[in-house]
Amino acid sequence: MKRREFAKLSGLGVSAALLPAGLLTGRRVSAEDLLSPWLDVALKKRLADVALNAAKSKGATYADVRIGRYLRQYLFTRENKVQNIVNSESYGIGIRVIANGTWGFASTNEMSAESIARCAAEAVDMAKANAEIQLEPVVLAPQKGFGEKTWKTPIKKNAFEIPVKEKIDLLMEVNGAAMKNGASFVTSNLFFVNEQKYFASTDGSYIDQDIHRMWPTFTVSAVNKQTGRFKSRDALSAPIGMGYEYLSDNPAEKIVIPNGPTTYRYAYNMIEDATAAALQAKEKLSAKSVPAGKYDMILDPSNLGLTIHESVGHPLELDRVLGYEANLAGTSFATMEKLKSKNFQYGSKIVNLRADKIQPNTMGLVGYDDEGVPGKQWDLVKNGILVNFQATRDQVHLLGEKESQGCSFAESWDSVQFQRMPNVSLQPGLDKYSIHDMIKDTEKGIYILGRGSSSIDQQRYNFQFSGQLFYEIKNGAIVGMLDDVAYQSNTQEFWNSCARICDKDDYRLFGTFFDGKGQPGQVSAVSHGCPTTRFNGVNVINTGRKI
Structure with missing residues (x-):
């Protein structure tokens, strides 16, 4: 990705610039667009068959197709300000083949039958070109086809259905709790990912999957104004394969350590953790330096x-x-x-x-x-x-x-x-x-x-x-x-x-x-x-x- 494209996509937000560039590819969309329907399963199957048939007709002995729509929402705040909100959508098809005992791959985001068939032919051409230098043929373990299958991450609340304002309000409350308890600086972030993936292969599988992941996190810093020293504490949250219930179904299941911190299992109180983080960051300023x-x-x-x-x-x-x-x-x-x-x-x-x-x-x-x-x-x-x-x-x-x-x-x-x-x-x-x-x-x-x-x-x-x-x-x-x-x-x-x-x-x-x-x-x-x-x-x- 060129620097100009990256800057445009990230909205010049410093926090967004810290993410891997690949996660910010795709077109900017509204939060509402993240909930819009895409291709139905029947159409995905027809397009997949176009790719599989084209690959076989060009000489592929095996082919698989991944039709994907990747949705991402990232929210960044600092103290009492919203730094950036990124909503992105990326979609297209990737076609992988074996021809002459060698892998080939090509992809396109032009979702017409003609462009998909052309993409499959390109994958086969790549495999045949690679075969000229391949020393040993690909040995593919057998895998039975499953026919038409669907699978979804078992979530209770789709994070993309939660209004952006509600999420920002949470982050502002997180930041406020940290500042109230002695933090000098605080940044907080929410990351949400939805992968809508369709897989098909010449083995006979047609698999539609809907996968959700999320990560709430923050960094709290405390500064000693006399010495200029500072200490930070990051969130103790886990990035997780759940819906928004990870944040909203509280009280969280806690593990409390005597004279120590509190940690969480399968639900997370972000405000409570930020409060503790501010106090602990301050305590770190006067903590004993460890003897080796x-x-x-x-x-x-x-x-x-x-x-x-x-x-x-x-x-x-x-x-x-x-x-x-x-x-x-x-x-x-x-x-x-x-x-x-x-x-x-x-x-x-x-x-x-x-x-x-x-x-x-x-x-x-x-x-x-x-x-x-x-x-x-x-x-x-x-x-x-x-x-x-x-x-x-x-x-x-x-x-x-x-x-x-x-x-x-x-x-x-x-x-x-x-x-x-x-x-x-x-x-x-x-x-x-x-x-x-x-x-x-x-x-x-x-x-x-x-x-x-x-x-x-x-x-x-x-x-x-x-x-x-x-x-x-x-x-x-x-x-x-x-x-x-x-x-x-x-x-x-x-x-x-x-x-x-x-x-x-x-x-x-x-x-x-x-x-x-x-x-x-x-x-x-x-x-x-x-x-x-x-x-x-x-x-x-x-x-x-x-x-």
């Missing part, structure tokens, strides 16, 4: 979710393992040899990490992936042992499997689908065990909440993570707030130091709206679930002032 050393780390899901994403989700993507992402994002320490050994100790025996495309309320929840494969669950790490990777239809034969894991995703209709991370989650402990129990059982530790800065090497092995809130634990009790905390480890050492996991009653979701991958780059949304978890003897460094 070894600590038992108690990680809240709002913090551990990112560590799971970087140290488990990414290194177990098969294309990264095979080196296909080396040019952009690196490779993986978790090689095929480690998987084949069947005894690689990824973590301690209580560590069970699962890939999942069917868990409710997650952002990776779909009925079918972008290859028409139904959602499923499978183990990545079982009782600490590496047992599998994440793969798509043209990859699973490398794992000796005959069925795709359903990991295919494309950011938009004009992006080719490829292997993307499913939800990857740490399973709860089996014994009844709460965060209160965990704190009581810890002699020298640090309790960390929220996502902070992070760094990890290109093999997803050596890393450093920080957070939003840090609480010192001594002799089984929280004794005060800390600052300047970051923990360092490597993936295998870290997960093998996992000593205790809370039970299912503490299980919560975290994740990201903007997981980047690929060239050209694409983003996807993914959730990571886990309970609060303790890791023993982790190295902590001081990232700030001298003590």
Whole structure:
């Protein structure tokens, strides 16, 4: 996207400019346009058949079609001002084929039968051209056709049906609560996405899906006017695969920590969290700077979710393992040899990490992936042992499997689908065990909440993570707030130091709206679930002032 086009689309809003450019493509529309009907299912099927028939007539041995309409609404505020409101719509068709044993792809937003047939022919021409340099033919795992199917995210309230004024009023109330309680600055945002996706293939599937995701978030900052120092605290919300009920069906289910913060499950009180954030940002200004050393780390899901994403989700993507992402994002320490050994100790025996495309309320929840494969669950790490990777239809034969894991995703209709991370989650402990129990059982530790800065090497092995809130634990009790905390480890050492996991009653979701991958780059949304978890003897460094 050219700079001029981006500036026009984002309305020169600073907050919008921070989003990945791909999420702002499409035409600007009104909020009312986001609710207007589009192509009916019968017409989508006719257009899909035009593409499939044209591709086969040109020599394709396989073809799939994705007809998509992507709706997005982003609202940005700062203190008592609305900075920007972005409503965008993008639609078109992407056609992927195999011809002469090689992939080809083309797309168009001209939704006539003639332009679609021409687009299919272009995809086949591309495949045949690629076949000249292809060393091995594509091996596609078999997938039965499902006929005509529909699937929808099970939402109670469509966020696009909520008036913009009501959403802005909420953000203004969030900002006001933060300012009233000592914040010097506050920005708050609401992100809503609706993907209306239709998939068809020569396997015989015609699948219509309606997918919803949302993310309420903010950043609160407090300034010490005498010293000029400032501290911030971001929202502890989770981006989530739900409707507006995530915000409106309160009171939220709370998890209250003695002498610590409050977190939420499957409903979120944004005003209450902003109030706490202002008070905590002020408290951080006078918090004790952490002495470096070894600590038992108690990680809240709002913090551990990112560590799971970087140290488990990414290194177990098969294309990264095979080196296909080396040019952009690196490779993986978790090689095929480690998987084949069947005894690689990824973590301690209580560590069970699962890939999942069917868990409710997650952002990776779909009925079918972008290859028409139904959602499923499978183990990545079982009782600490590496047992599998994440793969798509043209990859699973490398794992000796005959069925795709359903990991295919494309950011938009004009992006080719490829292997993307499913939800990857740490399973709860089996014994009844709460965060209160965990704190009581810890002699020298640090309790960390929220996502902070992070760094990890290109093999997803050596890393450093920080957070939003840090609480010192001594002799089984929280004794005060800390600052300047970051923990360092490597993936295998870290997960093998996992000593205790809370039970299912503490299980919560975290994740990201903007997981980047690929060239050209694409983003996807993914959730990571886990309970609060303790890791023993982790190295902590001081990232700030001298003590």
